Amino acid sequence: MQSFTRIRAFIVMLALTIVLAAVPLTATAAGKSIGVTLDGKSVSFDSKPQIVGGSTLVPYRALAEKLGAKVKWDQNSGKISLTKGSKTVELTIGSKTAKIAGKSVALDAAPVTKNGATLVPLRFLGESLGVWVSWKASTSTVVLETKKTFTHAMGKTTLNKVPERVVVLFNGGVDISVLLKVKPVGAVESYVEQPWYKYLRAGMSNVKNLGDETQPSVESIVALKPDVIIGSKMRHEKIYSQLSAIAPTIMTEDIYSWKTNLQTIAEVLNKESISTAFIKDWNNRVADFKSKIGTKARNTEVSIIRFNPDGSARAYMEGFAYNILDELGFAHPAAQKATGKGFIGVTTKEQINLLDGDYIFDFTTDWVGDGGVYKVQQDWTGSDLWKNLDAVKNKKYYKVDVVSWNMSGGAMAAKMMLDDLYFYFDLD
Numbered sequence: 025m026q027s028f029t030r031i032r033a034f035i036v037m038l039a040l041t042i043v044l045a046a047v048p049l050t051a052t053a054a055g056k057s058i059g060v061t062l063d064g065k066s067v068s069f070d071s072k073p074q075i076v077g078g079s080t081l082v083p084y085r086a087l088a089e090k091l092g093a094k095v096k097w098d099q100n101s102g103k104i105s106l107t108k109g110s111k112t113v114e115l116t117i118g119s120k121t122a123k124i125a126g127k128s129v130a131l132d133a134a135p136v137t138k139n140g141a142t143l144v145p146l147r148f149l150g151e152s153l154g155v156w157v158s159w160k161a162s163t164s165t166v167v168l169e170t171k172k173t174f175t176h177a178m179g180k181t182t183l184n185k186v187p188e189r190v191v192v193l194f195n196g197g198v199d200i201s202v203l204l205k206v207k208p209v210g211a212v213e214s215y216v217e218q219p220w221y222k223y224l225r226a227g228m229s230n231v232k233n234l235g236d237e238t239q240p241s242v243e244s245i246v247a248l249k250p251d252v253i254i255g256s257k258m259r260h261e262k263i264y265s266q267l268s269a270i271a272p273t274i275m276t277e278d279i280y281s282w283k284t285n286l287q288t289i290a291e292v293l294n295k296e297s298i299s300t301a302f303i304k305d306w307n308n309r310v311a312d313f314k315s316k317i318g319t320k321a322r323n324t325e326v327s328i329i330r331f332n333p334d335g336s337a338r339a340y341m342e343g344f345a346y347n348i349l350d351e352l353g354f355a356h357p358a359a360q361k362a363t364g365k366g367f368i369g370v371t372t373k374e375q376i377n378l379l380d381g382d383y384i385f386d387f388t389t390d391w392v393g394d395g396g397v398y399k400v401q402q403d404w405t406g407s408d409l410w411k412n413l414d415a416v417k418n419k420k421y422y423k424v425d426v427v428s429w430n431m432s433g434g435a436m437a438a439k440m441m442l443d444d445l446y447f448y449f450d451l452d
Contacts, residue, residue, distance in 0.1 A: 091170070102116050178273070181272045183252060187293060191253045192254050195431060201293075204298050212237040215237070219233045221431075279433050286303070321352055322354070323355065328345050331386070343430070345385070357380060
């Protein structure tokens with residue numbers, strides 16, 4: 025019975041650390057009481073969580089009883105073994121390396137004994153045991169959930185554990201999953217540089233290729249037996265019912281609102297600490313950019329374009345790159361705004377002024393693979409009408425990377441695009 029109690033306590037502590045990592049150190053150091061709830065019910069501790077060497081460590085008894093795990097403690101070796109269903113976890117006092125399902129995992133800090141109690145860092149363990157953790161600042165409460173309902177673009181979906189077998193059906197979601205250090209069991213392929221964009225490949229080894237984002241292989245998804253499917257209403261609305269019959273399915277509204285998509289996916293996968301840190305860094309970088317560029321941004325009209333294999337061109341007044349430029353405070357061409365369209369088709373050179381701006385960023389790429397689109401691009405940019413555009417005359421026409429400016433649509437791609445803008449506006 026005592027062993028079982030230790031087990032339960034240990035598990036809850038696992039999940040607890042995830043949230044406690046998000047608790048402001050100042051609040052903890054100041055001695056504020058930290059509350060803990062598990063599935064809406066308050067849980068008390070015999071020993072309080074502590075900050076040791078800058079890491080949040082917790083005693084392993086109280087909450088573990090609320091979660092179904094078995095714990096063994098070997099006093100001679102200082103090893104703690106935990107089993108929950110098919111999950112196994114091993115920790116050793118004084119060691120910053122643990123094992124989950126036999127695989128070594130680095131800990132934020134080594135487990136220690138203090139005043140007769142074993143204290144452990146539990147951030148990664150809460151996730152591995154399928155418990156969501158969040159921090160409610162208004163009440164200084166750690167919130168643990170073993171089941172969670174998500175409201176998304178196609179309705180509501182309830183998950184009974186933090187997903188482990190994840191399928192991702194749009195490019196921006198693949199970028200985000202790699203950022204969050206979650207390797208999908210299956211994902212749609214990249215538009216170019218197949219199967220995965222070069223900057224993602226290190227995090228995508230042995231991931232099942234599910235084909236094109238617009239037509240993912242439903243049969244392959246079934247075979248993967250996922251815990252959750254992450255798609256986008258913009259791409260997968262028509263097959264939502266099929267996907268939901270396979271596994272719980274979460275839908276984003278679109279494929280290019282990277283901040284919203286990051287928040288949604290991070291919450292589903294219990295990786296909000298990573299997303300929060302990324303957004304904090306992003307906001308600091310945006311503030312730095314705005315500080316350096318000053319009033320120039322709002323006085324600069326930026327045009328985002330591409331040329332198409334059918335001989336036409338397109339200007340963008342919405343989408344991934346547009347949203348980032350808008351956040352940075354840039355203006356957009358008046359002629360483009362006057363159309364009232366998000367995507368502006370330019371079919372003849374007589375309409376070429378619709379492509380102009382103080383700066384033109386062109387992310388044309390050969391997604392067909394026959395080189396034809398580059399001939400179209402050369403035809404347009406070689407014309408006298410093109411050479412008369414303000415951006416061209418002022419040498420402010422730039423060909424940019426299509427992956428980071430358009431096709432990926434993820435959080436890491438956004439950072440790469442922002443880095444490009446530092447370069448193009450001489451702010452480095």
